[in-house]
Amino acid sequence: QKEVEQNSGPLSVPEGAIASLNCTYSDRVSQSFFWYRQYSGKSPELIMSIYSNGDKEDGRFTAQLNKASQYVSLLIRDSQPSDSATYLCAVVLGGSSGSARQLTFGSGTQLTVLP
Amino acid sequence: NAGVTQTPKFRILKIGQSMTLQCTQDMNHNYMYWYRQDPGMGLKLIYYSVGAGITDKGEVPNGYNVSRSTTEDFPLRLELAAPSQTSVYFCASSRSVYGSGSRGTQYFGPGTRLLVL
Numbered sequence: 001q002k003e004v005e006q007n008s009g010p011l012s013v014p015e016g017a018i019a020s021l022n023c024t025y026s027d028r029v030s031q032s033f034f035w036y037r038q039y040s041g042k043s044p045e046l047i048m049s050i051y052s053n054g055d056k057e058d059g060r061f062t063a064q065l066n067k068a069s070q071y072v073s074l075l076i077r078d079s080q081p082s083d084s085a086t087y088l089c090a091v092v093l094g095g096s097s098g099s100a101r102q103l104t105f106g107s108g109t110q111l112t113v114l115p
Numbered sequence: 116n117a118g119v120t121q122t123p124k125f126r127i128l129k130i131g132q133s134m135t136l137q138c139t140q141d142m143n144h145n146y147m148y149w150y151r152q153d154p155g156m157g158l159k160l161i162y163y164s165v166g167a168g169i170t171d172k173g174e175v176p177n178g179y180n181v182s183r184s185t186t187e188d189f190p191l192r193l194e195l196a197a198p199s200q201t202s203v204y205f206c207a208s209s210r211s212v213y214g215s216g217s218r219g220t221q222y223f224g225p226g227t228r229l230l231v232l
Binding site: 004008040043044046049072088090102103104105106107108 | 159
């Protein structure tokens with residue numbers, strides 16, 4: 001089982017719709033979760049972080065965390081063509097030291113918002 | 116602030132050649148990281164540093180070396196390049212480690228695209 005799993009997509013939604021991106025992780029003790037957006041040929045940029053169970057909203061973006069079920073999701077409301085990108089889920093997996101406390105990335109979900 | 120800068124942007128290497136990928140940050144961040152990203156994949160951590168003079172291996176360190184003599188610079192050395200090292204390399208930095216709120220946010224450089232033939 002991969003440590004951080006995402007559906008690779010591609011996921012296509014019409015403009016104005018809600019895009020839902022999901023991520024599952026293997027380590028029950030993980031505490032920190034992140035969503036990065038990566039445009040084609042560009043570097044990742046952080047769009048959301050979440051540490052507690054429940055929802056966290058920032059503009060059109062909502063991150064949802066369920067530690068008991070070990071999943072984190074990202075909702076994008078009123079999707080725009082400019083949201084078309086690959087979305088990377090990243091988790092700080094459990095572990096007491098060293099690289100085990102660094103970010104582990106999923107392979108990303110490619111989102112296309114159709115005008 | 117320029118943020119995180121990387122050079123070169125693109126490089127073609129022959130098998131067995133060596134090169135150094137440069138990374139510099141001007142945000143006075145203690146933590147720096149090197150990742151590689153293969154096509155259609157997420158990022159994998161190669162090496163990281165928690166401060167000048169301190170480095171540690173990540174998930175995929177084989178074939179690479181790093182040094183951190185200053186806070187600003189974190190070069191990545193490829194010795195004896197192999198086709199398996201064809202990838203996009205990203206450098207990142209953060210003020211602190213994750214778990215410390217926004218101070219743990221990683222800022223990425225623009226990347227270096229490396230092709231080994």
